[in-house]
Amino acid sequence: MASREQAPRPSIDELSSGPGRILVAVYGVFAVAATGRSLVQLGVDAEKAPLAYSLSLLAAVVYLAATTCLLLGGRRAWSAAVAACSVEAVGVLVVGTLSYLATDLFPDKTVWSHFGQGYGFLPLLLPFAGLAWLRHTSPSRLG
Amino acid sequence: MNVWVLGLVLALTAAAAVWTVVMIVRDQSPPSDPYFALLGVLALVLLGQVVGGLVALGATERDVDGITFVAYLFTALLVLPVGAGLALVERTRWGTGVLLVALITVAACEARLQSIWTAGG
Structure with a gap:
């Protein structure tokens, strides 16, 4: 493990390298999944569950933003990625809770329903993994 | 949905996933050529699944959610080359961990394909 400690601290310009690659891959998959889901839902039957479908679209935008920011790297992308992950964390917690408490609000599912149950609860895990990685690459810590 | 193709995809995916975990544990990167050969075989089977899936969708009497079904067919096919590309860059x-993500995605797509097809019955 000594070699790992001596490894250079990941630079803010390399948000998508090292462990970041995993994040980019997972975020990329979720960007595709959420975008696909929201487009199909809004295209086929938008009237059925407008709130759920709008949230699906919001989730899609957030995942796309996070994927892009990680790929871009740099200070501004880092800040934007923190914002995206925070929105995501709040989104999955609020929607997850509401989908249990106020079932009538969600006649159809979103990516974030039941804390992302339909997606192996990864949507619940992902924002926190993202924030941990961003904290690790934080500009203030790089000095 | 051809059950045999589904089974073959899942078996190959599982084999590749185990191999990937072994590589991650041994810190072996980039993955070896035989490994990529296995991924190639899996990709060919997935391509066959796309063709077979489209034909089956066109021929079936079942009320299958066509758009979603086709989307999953193509996602399963395309996620592997992207994962392999990332694994070669990093x-x-x-x-190598990215490949594991890609393989899990393939397995998830297969599960969804199966449930979408069954739900249409």
């Missing part, structure tokens, strides 16, 4: 354990 020649560390993490790059």
Whole structure:
């Protein structure tokens, strides 16, 4: 493990390298999944569950933003990625809770329903993994 | 949905996933040529599944959610080359980890394909 400690601290310009690659891959998959889901839902039957479908679209935008920011790297992308992950964390917690408490609000599912149950609860895990990685690459810590 | 193709995809995916975990544990990167050969075979089977799936969708009497079904067919096919590309760019354990993500995605797509097809019955 000594070699790992001596490894250079990941630079803010390399948000998508090292462990970041995993994040980019997972975020990329979720960007595709959420975008696909929201487009199909809004295209086929938008009237059925407008709130759920709008949230699906919001989730899609957030995942796309996070994927892009990680790929871009740099200070501004880092800040934007923190914002995206925070929105995501709040989104999955609020929607997850509401989908249990106020079932009538969600006649159809979103990516974030039941804390992302339909997606192996990864949507619940992902924002926190993202924030941990961003904290690790934080500009203030790089000095 | 051809059950045999589904089974073959899942078996190959599972084999590749186990191999990937072994590589990650041994910190072996980039993945070896035989490994990529296995991924190639899996990709060919997935391509066959796309063709077979489209034909089956066109011929079936069942009320299958066509758009979603086709989307999953293509996602399963395309996620592997992207994962392999990332694994070759990032020649560390993490790059190999991306392949595991890709393989899990394939397995998830297969599960969804099966449930979408069954739900249409």
